[in-house]
Amino acid sequence: MSSSGTTTSRLLRLLSLLQTPRDWPGPVLADRLGISPRTVRRDVDRLREMGYRIHADRGSLGGYRLEAGAELPPLLLDEDQVTAVAAALQAAPLLGTQLDEAAARALGTIRRVMPPRLRRHADALTFRAVPDATRPAAPVAxxxxxxxxxxxxxxxxxxxxxxxxxxxxxxxxxxxxxxxxxxxxxxxxxxxxxxxxxxxxxxxxxxxxxxxxxxxxxxxxxxxxxxxxxxxxARFTGSTSAATWPCRGTVVLDLPAHAVAPFAGDGVVEDLGGGRCRLTSGSWSWTALAASLGRFDADVRVDGPPELREAFARLARRYDAAGREDADR
Structure with missing residues (x-):
């Protein structure tokens, strides 16, 4: 076990003992934990630095006592861990589960048993997680x-x-x-x-x-x-091995690069000057790629490959037929 893991386990055991409503003489704590009285004093100082209020009475009848303030055992968390817990529980709506309300209640419960300093640290990170409206979550029981x-x-x-x-x-x-x-x-x-x-x-x-x-x-x-x-x-792109689109092609658009780049997704945009740009993009099929590239309201010239040019031709025939069919009604 690492030294940090040993220290953490020891501090948890010390907190557990101090939770008992009594005064704990240093030698007794040292004997219970299997450490020296000097290490007990250092561990008590560590807990105080983390915000736990520990009272100490000197003398033969004195000892250490965890001050009242929480009904549940306090949490042994540092600032980074508190931030991680607060962020994770508030981000629960992004996970697509049915635990949003439970996560909010859990954060409230944990917050109540934190020392004041860590509670303020947790409260400093407050946000609302909003799922992507274009790709609704699929809640899972x-x-x-x-x-x-x-x-x-x-x-x-x-x-x-x-x-x-x-x-x-x-x-x-x-x-x-x-x-x-x-x-x-x-x-x-x-x-x-x-x-x-x-x-x-x-x-x-x-x-x-x-x-x-x-x-x-x-x-x-x-x-x-x-x-x-x-x-x-790879599977999400329609591929079987590499995490790349199985169909990739390049077109030249009569649009400036700055107008195309925000909507290019994972495509690559190259500024050609004169209000034109070159866009290389991919999709799971040539037809899907041609349709996605055709969404730009501009003239398109296909640089390659031939499969993309053929896909544009197929779509052109289909769109033409759809337009004529609508006109005949």
Whole structure:
């Protein structure tokens, strides 16, 4: 165990003893904690620096006493940890769970048992977490998260019903080896090895209904690429391996770079001067890429590749047909 971990554990034990309503002579505390009286004095000074009020009476009948002020044991947190707790609990609405109210109550409970100095530090960080309106969160029931997470931790096969499958056969209970539960952008995903398809799959937790009991234990596998974050990024772009779009192309727009850059996403904008710019961007299909590039209200010239030019031609025919069909009504 590291020295910092040993000190932290000792301070927690010291606080636990001092919570008992009595005076604790230094030698008695030293004996209980297995340390020297000098270390007891140093630890008491550390706790005082953190804001805990500890009274000391000198003399043979004196001792240390934690002053009244909290019904629950005080928290052993430093300023950075208090900031982390306050930020995490206030950011709960961004996680897409049903724990927003519980998180607010938890922050209130923790705040009440903090020493005054740390309480002021926690109160200094106050904000409102607002989910992205363009990508609404998909709330997940807490019992689902707990069940899925428990299966991941225990390395047990998970059986679950899954909504959103297209074919009837897929609506049977799914069986998968759960490896990683991931939260991103207000949604929760399970990265798992699908036993029926013998391949990696990414499941949305809000569409899962776990069944009990779980299946047998399994030996963990390495996700493709060895990193779950890169694996998910690749799947979200429609790729199977690298975290890049499978379809990337370049166009020249009759718009200045400063007008395009705010809406280019992860694309690359190059200023060509004369009110024009070059935009290189990607998507999961050529048609989707052409449609996204066509959203700019400007003339477009395709630099390449040919697949992007062909996708623009397909869209042009479809849009022309749609326009003529509307005119014939």
């Amino acid at each position: 807490t019992d689902v998260l707990v069940a899925v997470s428990a299966a991941v931790r225990a390395r047990e096969v998970l059986r679950f019903d899954y909504t959103g499958d297209a074919d009837d056969a897929a609506r049977r209970p799914r069986r998968a080896e759960p490896h990683h539960l991931v939260a991103t952008a207000g949604r929760w995903y399970l990265v798992a090895w699908d036993l029926d398809r013998a391949d990696w799959r990414v499941f949305r937790a809000d569409r899962m209904t776990p069944r009990v009991p779980t299946g047998p234990r399994f030996a963990p596998r390495d996700v493709p690429g060895g990193d779950v974050q890169r694996f998910l990024a």
